[in-house]
C-alpha cells in the first residue's frame with residue numbers, strides 16, 4: 456500500500472486565504488488582528504519558527520510585532536513587556552516562543568499572559584477549559600492535526616488513537632482533542648513498555664517525541680493514519696520527522712510528510728486563534 460499524503464501546505468494555504476478575507480473585514484472596521492511574539496535567546500530553530508509566524512501574519516494582513524531579547528535578559532524585563540502587551544488594544548494574541556533559557560521559570564512567564572490573548576492555549580486556565588471541552592484557544596499544533604484529519608475524512612469516533620509523547624504543547628492536548636472526538640486514546644512516553652505493541656493497535660498514530668525516524672513501518676497498523684509532529688535536523692542538515700516515512704508510507708493509509716505536513720498547520724492555527732481573539736475583542 457502507498458499512503459495518501461496529508462498535504463499541510465495546501466490545506467494551510469486554503470485556510471489562510473479565508474483568514475485574510477476575515478482580517479480585511481476587521482481592518483475595515485478599525486480592528487486589524489494583531490499578534491506579538493516574544494523570542495528570548497538565539498536558538499536557531501526558534502528563530503526560524505518565529506520568522507515563519509511573523510511572515511504568515513504579514514501575508515494574511517495581520518499586524519505583528521517581534522520582541523527579541525538576549526538569552527541573559529532579566530525575567531522582569533520580559534514580564535514588564537508582557538504587561539504592556541496585555542494592555543495594548545492593537546494586540547489580540549501574545550506568544551512566548553518556547554523553550555525559554557534555563558534561568559526562566561516558564562510557567563511564571565506563561566501565567567503573565569492575559570488568558571484572553573493566550574493564543575497558544577498554554578495558560579493553566581485555558582488548559583482547564585480545554586480539558587472540560589469548552590476551549591477558548593486550542594493549542595496550535597494539535598488543533599492543526601485535527602483539521603488535517605477532518606479534511607482527509609479520517610474517521611475518529613470509536614477508533615483507537617495512540618499519541619507518542621506527553622508534552623504540554625502537543626501530547627497532552629492532542630490526546631484530549633482525540634478523546635473529545637470519540638477516540639479511545641493511549642498516551643505513550645519514554646517509560647512505556649513495548650511501544651511497538653501500542654503503536655500497532657493505532658488507527659490514528661500521532662508521533663510527537665523529537666526522535667528522528669523512531670516510528671518505523673513495522674510499528675504501524677495497516678491502513679492507519681500516521682501524523683508526524685516531529686521536526687528533527689539530521690547531520691546532513693536535512694529535516695526529518697519522528698516517523699520513518701519510507702517504511703511507514705508502505706503500511707499506512709494516510710501520512711503527513713516532514714516538512715509540509717503538521718508544521719504549516721501549526722502556523723495556520725496560530726492565525727486562526729489570533730483572528731478569533733480579534734473578532735471577540737471587536738464585539739466586546
Ligand code: GUN
Pocket residue numbers: 550551552553554575595596624721
Ligand atoms: N515551541 C515549539 N512549539 C511551540 C508552540 O507551539 N508555541 C510556542 N510558544 N513555542 C513553541
